[in-house]
Amino acid sequence: MLKAISESKKVKSKSFSLFSQFQSTAVSISNMNWRSEHIWIELLKGSRKRGNFFWACILFLGSLGFLAVGASSYLGKNIISVLPSQQILFFPQGVVMSFYGIAGLFISSYLWCTILWNVGSGYDRFDRKEGVVCIFRWGFPGIKRRVFLRFLMRDIQSIRIQVKEGLFPRRILYMEIRGQGAIPLTRTDEKFFTPREIEQKAAELAYFLRVPMEVF
Structure with a gap:
């Protein structure tokens, strides 16, 4: 009886330990980064970001408004009462509005596809x-x-940070592979909050891979 109780306690203790390990792993994965002593896994969010959803909606609604104004100027009556367009001539204002509307729909469609x-x-x-x-x-x-790309770790020569100044400054993280050149690890349109964050990420990755870090 005592042996059975002892085994039951061991099973419960082991289950609790596995549950705690699962919880910590789940938290790490939810933070888009999971790291142990020998493995580093980083999940990338991709195009499903709040900013892309916002601009896709704004462009779609704005394009519909431009098209409605262009169509109203062509028909000579207001399709939407909120947008008075009877005083707008179809040529050239209505044509320009229609062109902007069609162009906006193409751009918003591209964003929705991504x-x-x-x-x-x-x-x-x-x-x-x-x-x-x-x-x-x-x-x-x-x-x-x-x-899908697969490399041997011994072929990694360095971790590089490319700094681009100007109107839209950004920093891009690369991995230099022997015989393959530089492989980007971050998107060109991905913006970090501060330059310190990407520098810290590059330093941690270079330390994990045991390779030097370069800035150019």
């Missing part, structure tokens, strides 16, 4: 135990819908 297909999402996996680096990205439908 959101639907979640272009740019994927993961980076660095395994020091096996000495392998795996990079996976989702792309547009077609031959390059799934982009």
Whole structure:
């Protein structure tokens, strides 16, 4: 009887320990980064960001407004009462409005497609135990819908930070591979809150991979 109670306590203790480990892993994954002594896995969000949803909605609604004004000027009556357009001539104002509306619909459709297909999402996996680096990205439908790259860790020469100043300054993180050139690890339109964050990320990754860090 005592033996059975002891075994039951051991099972409960083991279950609690596994549950705690699962919770900590889930929290790490939810933060888009999971790291242990030998493995570094970073999940990438891709195009499904709040900013992309916001601009896709704004462009879509604005394009419909421009098209409504252009169509109203052509028909000579207001399609939408909120947008008085009877005083607008179809040529040239109505034509320009229609052109802006069609162009906006194309751009918003492109944004919605990238959101639907979640272009740019994927993961980076660095395994020091096996000495392998795996990079996976989702792309547009077609031959390059799934982009999968696999390298040996000994071929990594350095981690590079490319600094681009100007009107829209940004910092891009690269991984220099022997015989392959520089492989980008961050999107060109991905913005970090501060330069210190991407520098810290580059330093931690370079330390994990045991390679130097370069800035150019």
